[in-house]
Amino acid sequence: MDKRQFIKSCALAASFLPLAGCANVIAAPGAVANTAAGSGKQILPIALQPGDTVALVSPSKATDHLLDVQIATEVMQALGLKVKLGKHLTSRRGHLAGTDQDRADDINSMFADPDVSAIICLRGGSGAARILPLLDYALIKKNPKALLGYSDITALHNAIHAQTGLITFHGPNGTGSWNSFNADQFRRVFFQQERMQYENVIDARDELAARQNRIITINSGKAQGEIIGGNLSVFTSLAGSPYLPDFTNKILFVEDVQEAPYRIDRMLSTLKLMGALDKLAGFIFGDCTGCNPIGGYGWLTMDQIFDDHIKPLQIPAYRGAMIGHIKQQFIVPVGAKVEMDADNGSFKLLQSVFQTA
Template sequence: MDKRQFIKSCALAATLVPLVSCANVIAAHSGRTASRLLPVALNPGDTVALVSPSKATDHKIDVQIAEEVMAALGLNVKTAPHLTARRGHLAGTDAERAGDINAMFADKDVRAIICLRGGSGAARLLPLLDYELIRNNPKILLGYSDITALHNAIHAQTGLVTFHGPNGTGSWNSFNADQFRRVFFERELMQYQNVIDAKDELAPRQNRTITITGGKVQGELIGGNLTVLTALAGSPYLPDFSGKILFIEDVEEAPYRVDRMLSTLKLMGALDKIAGFIFGECTDCSPGGGYGWLTMDQIFDDHIKPLNIPAYRGAMIGHIKQQFIVPVGGRVELDADAGTFRLLESVFQS
């Protein structure tokens, strides 16, 4: 995942010619979130759409596998017109990718939208999405990593609850498939608790959680990939952080860059507004050489512990094989001592 390209691409988005009414952007309030809107429920036999908002897919078999996964889950699949398009590293032009998303929200036969993969480029689409159309056709949107840009923009602009979880080309092991069925088909009020397996160790090493500050708190979830989230700073596509529980994760970022991004959230006032904090996994986030570095423990002690809010790290969220499917905008209770959070109410229309 080349997030350096993503950051550069953010500046290009401002030069794009809007495909939808400027009122969609003018209506946005930076740092505010629309009233919460729930998506329609999903059932076996429904039709889901595959879209590709970010990086192009290099191999046709990846699309075939994503289609087979959805079919194995008992769903019919509709592919967006430009799913396999390419423009440079992107899955087609901005107009094509945004048009596919708008079209799938408008399509009455489609009940959910699954993002094929992440990478970079989703932020370029934010001025081109038809938020009034999305608001009038609330559907499940599933994806993670670069899809963080879509989750936050759509939630900020429409209030729609979307879902941070596996992309279509990701790993669909038994854990992730079980998460999908429980969240979407059974509409379970999920208890998000890491799966602990000691294997051949006297004490388990995998999926450990670490309490930063103990306590319990209730609030709505916002967040996603830290790099993508902070790149939205200063735009109308970032939800209000007030009273929210922030969850973040990242990949291939040295600790000093994590420190810098948390500093950005601090300087913009976001961290001082949140009520709780969950850090997932920072995959391949090893420090480089040089004159030393802050450890991740020190970074959390510097930025999160002084907030004196319930906070923990190690949740099964991020660029890992087994992932929680987390509702962005869902109301949860966080228990930082136990290293868990649980849904308090349904995130689907009744």
Template sequence: MNKRTFIKALGLTAGLSPMMALKSDVLAAQSPEDAKTILPMPLKKGDTVGLVSPSSASNDEILFQFAQETLEALGFKVLPGQHLTDRYGHLAGKDEARAGDINDMFANKEVKAIICIRGGSGAARILPLLDYKTIKKNPKPILGYSDITAIHNAIYAQTGLITFHGPNGTGSWNSFNVKQFEQMFFEEKLVKFENEQEKGDDLIVKKNRIQTITPGTAEGVIVGGNLTVLTGLAGSPYLPDFKHKILFLEDVGEDPYRIDRMMSTLMLMGALDEIKGFIFGQCSDCDPSGGYGSLTIWQILQDYIKPLGIPAYRGAMIGHVSKQFIVPIGAKVKMDAGLGVFEMTEKIFQS
């Protein structure tokens, strides 16, 4: 994902969103404080799931086949969105088409869950076009990550529905991800998110290590996602209230100075003031690109998070990595920053 120029467009879209919202009664937004958490309906093998493409276009036709075969291997029937293979510039179709596929999947009683085929960019453009009334009346799981952060947070902010930050349809469906998916959706377990340790031939474990910023435990509703996309929603009605929440973040391909700038945005808008806990996942390919020097990601987190005095750690298996946690946005969790773990504390599906 190359977001160097995209964040400018995303920020512009988010800035326009409140004005656009006034034009549609489906966006007569309730504040997050008024939104009651809505649990999605459960899933089982044999159900029909909808496959949609809300962001960037896929540049290889076989990716559609891979996504469908993956979902079928998980035990589902697959209903492709009407505009799944559309293309409009770098986008997977025009805004109305991409939003329409999501709206149709929520309205379709035969569809029990929605899977996003990929991220990229462009999801923020369709947020004013989503039918939040229909989504609220037909609560079902929607899964994806990266640019899908915009959709997760908009749905949660507008409806209170729990959504799922995890592998896209064309993502990595290795044994770790499949097992976690089955535990969460089929077995309805209260999943404990603890990094897989891989020692290999080294004397000590180095891979998937966590770093504690501030030790301690915290309980609360978890929200967050991709840092670039999340900060692009600033000033819009599609960003949830972070008050008393546990915030998780991840990113990819961002120079540390841009991570610093986005963290300062969260600070200046007051989003960090009253969070109860903080989890930073992976910042893949976030090495400095040159210049006279660079802050490290660790220094940036020390500057912005350490002074808050809340339980916080870095290194969770969240983000642009092959093995990644499926995080239920809007669910209640308990975290232990010293151990580098968090776990669900309540059931997240309707009985």
């Protein structure tokens, strides 16, 4: 993946920082040093309604085709929304959608714009973490709006939540698949403000037993807590920074794409070594698309990896949730309080995730 080189450089930098003591890291301008400081008080975004204006921004990789912008615009319009394009949406610097300052400016300006009700990320890729020190968290906190995206946008979700307490939304990017499942879920989450029950859609098709969207319970039980997470490799690349939320009593959800099992093992090891896994109330793993073993002397299976890292935690845990680089994916409010059921393979919202009038 194009995010791997960036993650390697982040890992090298993080190796000089105390992973277990993120609060001791010197904060970047606009950021607080204590990772728990921003999440002490939860902030809800303003509600979104048909007819409102949403902004399209590109915090990570540049778009290779202008048609992507047109399609994302048409998707938002089909949902009944007006669209405002970020000033640097189609800019390019190497693989990035403009300079770091350009991309940060687009996000800051859209949070500040009174005509914009929500912010949709055009795509993921690599590079969102580069702009974290350039975001105006005080501005974001004063102008709470929904932010939607996934993959590399994991960096934004966690930084914004850690620094402000704002709930953001892990779900389809503007250039993602907007099939009937995703479009219906968007309307239910944003327009109807439904307290969602997230349970996999099971379709046996022409099989006696369903093979798609199956869940596997790692540890039985139910748990409640604020849900945090996103793409595992991006998430762990933030280790040692002030841009990860506090893990205490949280429910962690993660997913990944095109990562060999040994890399998943290494990332979970990082979370274990920094003390994160031991603080969790629950664990949900989504899809690991294209996470196939590579050659060598053998490899741990995904089953063994979860048995080694998650099962000993003795907290409710399951894998197979419809979260990740897949066509139909849940829109998860990052930072919202949920209850998970590891036996049923589901989780549900326990609160409203938007401001009420």
